Amino acid sequence: MKDYVKEKETQRKGMKRDAIILAITLIITIALLSIFPDKQEAVITTSWNFFIEMILILPAVMVLMGLFSVFVPKEKVVKYLGKAAGIKAVFLGILMGALPTGPLYVAFPMASALLKKSAKISCIIAFLSAWACIKIPQEMVELQFLGPKFMAARLSLTIISVAIMGILIERLIEWGDKKTNKS
């Protein structure tokens, strides 16, 4: 409960900060546009086009985020991943990282809980990296702005690299532990 209140407090602070930055951005933009009136049209048209592209998908993306956050509870993810083993753990880590929503720092305590449960390191790394860069609602935005080819290429390359990185870091850490145990 205490965490919840704290979270609300930081959220309000973040909101206030964003509003202030927005106001400053607006003031600077208006000032710049009145100094350079010949740029006005290009700047306004570009911003307007991007705004339309964004507002067409933003509500849908937010609905997806909301659904994932409620239907995929964090505790379940931790419970599920704690038991996974083998190469399957890596891909399960990627899948579980791609589903829930929230900034990366929300995933750190989950990863730490997994570490304490002695989940596989490859799984934890895969989970964290997938959380960072292959969120499903986020991919929708990538699809809209960068196109299906770019999104598909980056997504598949990222999944492969994240899996390799998970296994590599696991080997490195195990190797390091062995070395310190010997000496």
Next chain:
Amino acid sequence: MNTTAIFINVFAFGCLIFAIIKDRAKTKQALTVALKSFFRILPSVLIIIIFIGLLLGSIPQSQISKIVGEQAGFRGVLIVALLGAFLHIPSLISFPLAASLLKSGASVTSVAVFITTLTMIGVVTLPLEIKELGKKMALLRNGISFVIAIIIGIIMGVIL
């Protein structure tokens, strides 16, 4: 409205219908979360959109492509990789920013590298990551991610 936007909305709507059938109360809760996050992210979205307008509308393409375009070479890629690692902006709004860079003459490689380091690496959140996961794991993850981001970018530059 373009096809992609229609697809995304249909997809979200489909998920929503599925959720309502599965659990009405939870869906309601999800929609409240959605509404709150919408207003939470809106200021950031507006800021980045204004920034994109200024960037594309006032800086000539030749300038941008000189820094992050094809002719900038590996040094340009390294600059965007570092920029992505240090910047701390929500990944949702990194895509329109990336698209605007691509439109204004940045190479596919540097845009892919930018998105990947921006999302995967967090210099700002590194202290927290070290605290939760230990120095070894956090530094390895961020360091290897940096190399991987550049490899992903180079491969994407070749195939796209």
